[in-house]
Amino acid sequence: MTEFNSGKDWKWAGKFLWLTVHYDHRFEAIDARTTRLTWIVDAEGFGAAALGRIFALVYSRNLDKAIPALVEAMAGR
Numbered sequence: 001m002t003e004f005n006s007g008k009d010w011k012w013a014g015k016f017l018w019l020t021v022h023y024d025h026r027f028e029a030i031d032a033r034t035t036r037l038t039w040i041v042d043a044e045g046f047g048a049a050a051l052g053r054i055f056a057l058v059y060s061r062n063l064d065k066a067i068p069a070l071v072e073a074m075a076g077r
Contacts (some may be wrong), residue, residue, distance in 0.1 A: 016055060019045035025064065 002022075003011040009026040024040040041059060043052050 016043070019043045019048055019051060021055070045071070 001012045002011060003009075007027065009024055011022065012022045013019070013020055013022045020043065022042045022044070024042075026038040026040065028036040028038070030036055041056070043055065
């Protein structure tokens with residue numbers, strides 16, 4: 001973890017091949033029962049632009065499966 005702002009966001013960085021990938025998880029209260037989560041992913045290093053597109057496709061597919069599972073788990077289903 002590289003940064004933590006309670007109730008706002010938290011950031012971390014990790015390696016993917018030779019790239020450094022930065023993740024920012026942002027939280028925004030919409031109302032008393034609803035929170036908007038925004039994930040921002042950025043990469044740096046040789047070939048980041050080209051590999052970033054591939055990484056984004058894989059990451060997006062994983063999130064498409066993980067987010068509904070998270071919602072169900074939080075709802076106690």
